[in-house]
Amino acid sequence: MSTTFYPEITKATHSRFLIYRVLGYLLLMLAGIKMIAVLVAVFYHESIFWVFLSSAVFTAILGYALVYKGRFASDMKSRQLFLLTTLSWLSLCLFAAIPFWLIVPDCSFTDAWFETVSAVTTTGSTVFVGLDHMPKGVLFWRAVLNWIGGIGIIVMAIAVLPALKIGGMRLFKTENSDTSDKILPRSSSLSTAIALVYLVLSVCTMLSYYVAGMTGFDAITHGMSTVATGGFANYDASFGQYKSQPHIYWIGSFFMLAAALPFVLFVSMVKGHRQALWRDPQVRAFLSIVLIATLLLTVYQISQNDRNWFDALTHSLFNVVSIITTCGYASEDYTLWGNLAIMLFFYLTFAGACSGSTSGGLKIFRIQLAALLLVKQMKLLIHPKAVWVQKYGHKTVDDQLLGTVLAFCFVYFATIAFLAMALSFYDLDLVTAVTGAATAVANVGPGLGSIIGPAGNFSSLPDGAKWWLSLGMLMGRLEILTLLILFTPSYWRY
Amino acid sequence: MSTTFYPEITKATHSRFLIYRVLGYLLLMLAGIKMIAVLVAVFYHESIFWVFLSSAVFTAILGYALVYKGRFASDMKSRQLFLLTTLSWLSLCLFAAIPFWLIVPDCSFTDAWFETVSAVTTTGSTVFVGLDHMPKGVLFWRAVLNWIGGIGIIVMAIAVLPALKIGGMRLFKTENSDTSDKILPRSSSLSTAIALVYLVLSVCTMLSYYVAGMTGFDAITHGMSTVATGGFANYDASFGQYKSQPHIYWIGSFFMLAAALPFVLFVSMVKGHRQALWRDPQVRAFLSIVLIATLLLTVYQISQNDRNWFDALTHSLFNVVSIITTCGYASEDYTLWGNLAIMLFFYLTFAGACSGSTSGGLKIFRIQLAALLLVKQMKLLIHPKAVWVQKYGHKTVDDQLLGTVLAFCFVYFATIAFLAMALSFYDLDLVTAVTGAATAVANVGPGLGSIIGPAGNFSSLPDGAKWWLSLGMLMGRLEILTLLILFTPSYWRY
Ligand SMILES: [K+]
Ligand SMILES: [K+]
Structure with a gap:
């Protein structure tokens, strides 16, 4: 069963050692990505390439040691996944922080840690100023951390969280999911398909940005942080940099939206279920919220701030999408639009987009299910003895x-x-x-x-x-x- | 069964007419209270007494008409209680607003409505300025509306809400509650006992305030708005008026706390269960929160604002208690204490105190039950197949x-x-x-x-x-x- 993943397994050992091996593979992957950053730095003739190089070597050695330590380990219990998941993100952050700490002037370890956590979790809050003059290697490193964070989130949402039964993710268990206590080999083919969708989406975004007029470097890095809904931009002004190229905002909005949809549905669509997206209750609600908020802000800006409709629509759409998808780019300081705009963005900050995407936040389906409970309770108040079956899409939602x-x-x-x-x-x-x-x-x-x-x-x-x-x-x-x-x-x- | 309440019932008619009769009694009671306001105005030689008088007569006539219309009505279904409860509060507000509208200069109907709703719901937000020079009749009217709102809340919490099964109030169903569909005669003796507690507590508060140095008028009105956790004060500075008499803050804190405890437990204590209060999980949590918040703010004020400890403690306690009990007096502008204080008061605004008291808000027991669900869910994540029984105090909390x-x-x-x-x-x-x-x-x-x-x-x-x-x-x-x-x-x- 696990042969495709771990062909070398010959005997079972304490499952704790599997944690070592997984973390080891993770660090080896990180070392590989650091090597790409080396190439970027070399390409731009930046002397910082040696930092990435030495840190890559260091990470790789440690990664190999961990893999070696856990080489005999077999499968693990689902309960240990909590620890493994947490440790994976923590060690990724720790080893990814080193380049920031060494390269960026006046960067304390606190700042390096904050920036890295913000990158890997695809938050995109930054403590760096003067991004416009930052070495390309550093900007690439920020973006690529966003990007691997993004794929990590989806894999976690597909393969790990449903098994952990956290926060109703059980609703999105796929047919591939089995119910045994063995976890890791689960839904491997689905994960591969989804990684492919992520890759294709990233390349499309990059090409679109490039065609729209970004430099090659900006197109690649912004493409990565868009699809990861990470939100790291290469400029202190964020996407305000492109205020003379409004079509870039439309492209950005489109791909942020795409990245905030359930990736499983893209796979379904490729497999022939053309209506998969439009039939999904979460996607419908999500797009409705985006539409309503955008139109509201457009009308508000036209009436209050006397803005022309195209500008109002472009910036309303871009910033609404950016916040609700938890990407976090800004095309301008939308807090200057007025109190209604501030309130709306305040709420959008909490909401989040669809489950199984790269976005964060509460997620639309949880809001929908909470509303479902409310409807049920109100029906119960009127008809105390009736039995109600709640449906979400085609699925029955039990009390549990x-x-x-x-x-x-x-x-x-x-x-x-x-x-x-x-x-x-x-x-x-x-x-x-x-x-x-x-x-x-x-x-x-x-x-x-x-x-x-x-x-x-x-x-x-x-x-x-x-x-x-x-x-x-x-x-x-x-x-x-x-x-x-x-x-x-x-x-x-x- | 319902003979003690409606001895005149001879035949059943459509239950809708019972709503008329109850509303009618409510208006008759309101007319009676308006007559007390007449006496107050006369006592202070205020010409506005005629407003209260004519409005009392008007209200009484309407009230009598409604009672007459519903004179044959029998009992009603629990479902109709939703409508009756809503209409009761609405009509109380409507007929109580008239004096404000007629008497207070520059008072639009919007302002009169706001002030009345604020009074009757015991919110205590005010749109009136120049309270210090307001006619005594108006100040009395504000306070007495707070007070009847307060008793209305407790009766509703004891007798109506558990029957309606709203928001977990079922947890506080008393032994007197029966499970039949007939509602009104339920828990009448308990309601009487609780009304008595409310009355005794009010008188104690008034006497204490008076002994502490308030004028007789202020003692009576502030006594009413304290026990109702209404929070209407007779001065624009609210309780800042008494900054030279810190003992008044301690008395106020004590009685606000008392009014925010479950009144049923006072009845239990009188009946001999001396430990009823201290054994209640909600009361314990509530008092703990008050204690922690007060101490935190005291230390914060001593260290940040260089205040002497007695002042810091007095004002911390008074304002914390005032906000968490949803009374809403202020002894000074606590938003000047600093950002930590603002944050704390922000949270206290949402919390509310104990169920079955005059306080509003979410109520402590709901926060406790939500935490209980969280603990259960975390246990389920670790032991997915176990069955957990949640307890709140001595009561089992089912999923429903x-x-x-x-x-x-x-x-x-x-x-x-x-x-x-x-x-x-x-x-x-x-x-x-x-x-x-x-x-x-x-x-x-x-x-x-x-x-x-x-x-x-x-x-x-x-x-x-x-x-x-x-x-x-x-x-x-x-x-x-x-x-x-x-x-x-x-x-x-x-
Ligand atoms: K983000
Ligand atoms: K209040």
Whole structure:
């Protein structure tokens, strides 16, 4: 069963060693990507190539050692996946942070850690200023971390989270999923197909950006951070850089939207189910929200700010899509549009897009299921003895699943509230603390207010706040419970 | 069975007519209270007494007509209680608003409606300025509306909401509750006992205030708005008026806390269960939160603002208690204490105190039950096949009940979010819109920010915003679903 993955397995050992091997492979992959960064730096005649090179060698040696240590390990229990998933993201961040720390001037380890976590979790909040003059190697490194974070998220959402039964992801168990306690070989063919979709989508984005007038380098890096809904741009002005090329905003909006749809449905469409996307209740709701918010802001800008309709529509669409897909680019400082716009972007920060995409946040389907519970409860108030069967699309939603989803909603908002409280200990104002916490946990990128708003930057925050925000980004990316569960005593009692 | 309540019933008619009779009694009671306001105005030689008098006569006539119309009505179905409850609060507000509208100079009907809804729902947000020079009759009217709102809330929480099964109130069904479909005569003796507790508590508060140095008038009116956790004060500075008499803050804190505890437990204590209060899980959590928040703010003020410890403790306690009990007095502008304080008060605004008290908000037990669901879900993630029995105090919490509670939490925050969005259409800033919505739905009183903060006032808001906020206050007081359900088509299909 696991032969395709681990042909070398000859005997089973303690499953803990499998964690070593997986982490080892991860570091080897990271070392490989660092080698690509070496090539980029060399291509642009940047002397920093040696940092990437030596760090790649260091990472590779450690990775190989871990793989060697775990070479005899067999399959593992689903429960250990919590630990493995958390450790994977943590070690990826740790070893990816080294180049930032060594290369960028005045970059403390805190800043390097923040930037890396922000990159790998595809949050896209930045503490770097002067991006316009940053070495190409560093900009590439930021973008490629966004990109591998993006694929990591989808694989996690497809292969790991449903097995962990976190936050209602069970709803998206595919036919390939088996119900045994053995996890790793599950849905390997689906993961491959999805990785392929991710790759194709990335290349399409890059080509479109290039044709639209970006430089080759910008097209490649922005393509990566678009499809990952990561949101790292190569300029301090983010996508404000392209204000004279509005067609770039339309291309960006299109591909951000695509990256925020369930990737499984793309695979279904390729397999012949042409209607898969349009029939999905989550996709419909998501696109409706985007449409309504965009039109509302367009009308608002035309009436309030006396803007021409094309400009209003272009910037409304781009920024709404950017925030709800949790990409986090900004074409301009939308907080200047007015209070209604600020409120709308505040809400969009929490929402997130579709499950099984690269986006973060609460996800539309959870909001829909919570609404489903409400409808059911209201029916029960009127007809107390009736029995109601809730449907989501064609699937029956049992109470157990609803409980999981609502527990997730609760822990999601509780985490944001807790994080905001922690941030206010560093004397950050209400709006900065709350939106900072929300944008971190939802992996969006920009917050609101004068400090971390779309025109701002996270660099001026106190070090402690940066650590809390990094924790928030990681928690958000790990759907919170994966990380939280490691701190319960009963997890370790086995 | 219903003889004690309606000895005159001789034959059953359509149950709709019972709604008339109940509303009629309500208006007769309101007319009676208006007569007390007449006495107050006469006592202070205020010419406005004729307004109260004529409005009392008008209300009494209408009330009598309604009672007469419904004189043959028999008992009603529990479903009709939604309509009856909503109509009761609405008609109370409507007929109580008349004196404000006629007496207060420059008072539009919008302002009169806002102030009345704020009074009757015990929110305590005010649009009146120059309270210090307001006729005593008007100040009395504000306070007494707070007070009858307060008793209305408890009776509703004891006798109506458990029957309606809204938001987990079923947990507090008393032994007196029967399970039949007949509602009104239920728990009448308990309601009487609780009304008595309310009365005794009010008198104690008034006497304490008077002994502490308030004028007789202030002692009576503030006593009423304290025990109702209404929060209307007789001065523009709210309780800042008493900054030279810190013992008044301690007395106020004590009685606000008492009024925010479950009144049923007072009855139990009187009946001999001395430990009833301390053994209640909700009371323990509530007092713990108060303690922690107070100590945190005390230390914060001592260290940050260089305040002496007694002052810091007094004002921390008073304002924390005032906000979490949803009373809403302010002893000073606590938003000047610093960002941490603002954040804390922001959260306290949502929380609310104990169920079955006069307080509003989400209520502590709902937060506890949501946490219970989270703990259960985390256990399920680790041991997927185990069966867990959740306990709250000595009561078993089934999934059905948890669903009700979580649906309530969802609709609570959704209502606040929706209301905040509506407010931002009137160009209110993020903080004003969000805290305005929260303080209305939670029936607290003050919000945050420069406009509606503890040092501010709701008078400068646009008329439309005042109507939305009034709706929010009513929805909060009706535990949202009671009102919402009237807008579903299936409610009316019977
Ligand atoms: K992002
Ligand atoms: K209040």
